[in-house]
Amino acid sequence: MDIREAARKFGWPKSRMKVCELTLNYACNARCVFCYSSPDMEEWKGKDDMRYRQAADYLMFSYRNGARMVQFIGGEPTIYPELPKLVRLAKKIGYPAIQVISNGINLGDRAYASELAACGMNTASISIHGDNAAMHDAVTGIKGSFKKAVRACGNLLDLGVYLNINTAITALNYRQLPAFTGFALDNFRTDSVHLIAAHFTGAAGRSPEKLIVRYSLQAPYLREAIAAFGRRRVRPAFRFLSNYVPCLLPEHANLMKDWELPDRDDDLFLPEEKHVGRMYAMVTDKLRAKAETCSRCVYNGVCAGFEKNYAAHFGRGEFRPVSGKRTIFAVRPVHG
Numbered sequence: 001m002d003i004r005e006a007a008r009k010f011g012w013p014k015s016r017m018k019v020c021e022l023t024l025n026y027a028c029n030a031r032c033v034f035c036y037s038s039p040d041m042e043e044w045k046g047k048d049d050m051r052y053r054q055a056a057d058y059l060m061f062s063y064r065n066g067a068r069m070v071q072f073i074g075g076e077p078t079i080y081p082e083l084p085k086l087v088r089l090a091k092k093i094g095y096p097a098i099q100v101i102s103n104g105i106n107l108g109d110r111a112y113a114s115e116l117a118a119c120g121m122n123t124a125s126i127s128i129h130g131d132n133a134a135m136h137d138a139v140t141g142i143k144g145s146f147k148k149a150v151r152a153c154g155n156l157l158d159l160g161v162y163l164n165i166n167t168a169i170t171a172l173n174y175r176q177l178p179a180f181t182g183f184a185l186d187n188f189r190t191d192s193v194h195l196i197a198a199h200f201t202g203a204a205g206r207s208p209e210k211l212i213v214r215y216s217l218q219a220p221y222l223r224e225a226i227a228a229f230g231r232r233r234v235r236p237a238f239r240f241l242s243n244y245v246p247c248l249l250p251e252h253a254n255l256m257k258d259w260e261l262p263d264r265d266d267d268l269f270l271p272e273e274k275h276v277g278r279m280y281a282m283v284t285d286k287l288r289a290k291a292e293t294c295s296r297c298v299y300n301g302v303c304a305g306f307e308k309n310y311a312a313h314f315g316r317g318e319f320r321p322v323s324g325k326r327t328i329f330a331v332r333p334v335h336g
């Protein structure tokens with residue numbers, strides 16, 4: 001199902017929806033090597049699950065304030081016992097788009113996937129980090145997780161759920177990106193494959209030499225991955241490159257997300273200041289930096305900058321000011 005069919009089927013508006021992102025927990029049933037919020041890590045230790053009542057209040061409050069999509073996120077939201085109940089509530093409130101963001105381990109169970117779909121989940125984001133079990137299982141740290149994630153995608157497709165695939169790009173898998181993108185487009189019949197450069201924080205930040213790969217090394221593989229959409233005549237549903245800034249691949253700046261200053265990133269609605277989504281915080285707060293040369297870049301006024309820790313490790317040489325906006329793009333997202 002592509003985004004247009006999904007929008008027709010579920011009554012989604014043509015423009016981007018405001019999103020209520022609910023982090024239900026910090027616990028997880030996987031052990032991804034790059035994880036930025038593993039319960040094993042100091043900053044997330046002892047963090048409690050969100051209480052059901054609080055989650056229900058956020059859902060209501062966010063809807064009243066214009067959110068029309070809810071994203072249930074973790075940790076791993078499918079190990080939160082009251083997820084089906086919350087999905088049902090979101091549907092009752094009137095959210096047209098109800099998404100679960102998951103590693104796919106539990107959604108590989110047909111009965112559980114069916115339960116969530118019956119409650120009202122109509123879109124899901126499943127993380128898959130390679131086109132084969134050896135790579136994916138090495139990244140998640142869970143043997144058999146590839147099989148379950150692939151099965152989850154099959155279950156969700158059969159249930160008529162709109163599917164997005166997320167993949168984290170690390171030093172382990174970046175060379176496989178073109179093959180992976182083709183694999184995801186061919187096997188999951190989706191137009192949404194989200195490629196995310198591993199953030200220089202959490203577990204990846206602790207072992208950058210093993211896990212973080214220089215942007216300049218990623219670039220040729222990214223170009224090939226982008227070309228995989230074009231070769232299949234698939235128009236991507238959304239901007240699908242995360243944790244990049246335009247100067248790294250100027251001809252594909254239109255495909256990048258999460259790099260603009262927050263007042264431009266207006267599709268994300270957060271119920272309370274203290275409940276700031278983690279992806280959001282990564283592009284807006286103290287983790288970002290700019291170079292002196294950024295003042296000569298056409299994107300300077302809107303660019304939130306690159307990751308400070310990345311630049312401290314690899315230097316700032318890859319971030320060269322862009323002098324003019326390129327106008328030729330290989331692929332264009334449906335929802336820019």
Ligand code: SF4
Binds near residue numbers: 246248291294305322
């Ligand atoms: S402002 Fe700086 S970091 Fe942002 S795109 Fe331009 S050169 Fe890159």
